[in-house]
Amino acid sequence: QVQLVESGGGMVQPGGSLRLSCQSSGRAFNTYTMSWFRQAPGKEREFVAGIRSTRTGAYYLDSVKGRFTMSKDNAKNTVFLQMTSLKRGDTTVYYCAADSRLILSSVRVATKYNYWGQGTKVTVSS
Numbered sequence: 001q002v003q004l005v006e007s008g009g010g011m012v013q014p015g016g017s018l019r020l021s022c023q024s025s026g027r028a029f030n031t032y033t034m035s036w037f038r039q040a041p042g043k044e045r046e047f048v049a050g051i052r053s054t055r056t057g058a059y060y061l062d063s064v065k066g067r068f069t070m071s072k073d074n075a076k077n078t079v080f081l082q083m084t085s086l087k088r089g090d091t092t093v094y095y096c097a098a099d100s101r102l103i104l105s106s107v108r109v110a111t112k113y114n115y116w117g118q119g120t121k122v123t124v125s126s
Contacts, residue, residue, distance in 0.1 A: 002026030009120030022096030
């Protein structure tokens with residue numbers, strides 16, 4: 001079993017920054033694909049960023065490229081999402097997700113992940 005705990009959400013002004021963290025309690029952390037999704041009320045869960053176990057670089061939603069950076073610390077079983085130049089449209093709940101053996105075409109698909117954190121709320125407002 002894998003348990004994911006997110007932290008780092010909060011309120012920030014437009015143009016500001018936040019760093020989200022997601023710590024995993026599972027073993028073999030470095031074999032999992034780790035991703036961030038977000039979900040606004042009444043909308044489907046949206047892929048934001050992800051890192052496959054076989055890759056050091058991350059994949060991103062087009063609208064966050066250049067503003068968000070995802071990183072992974074295998075020693076701490078933790079992934080991070082550094083968010084800069086935040087916009088009001090980034091306001092929502094962010095979720096960490098994990099699963100193993102995901103093929104490339106599944107990384108952006110929420111239903112392919114078996115493990116989810118509880119979510120952390122990000123509010124961008126003046």
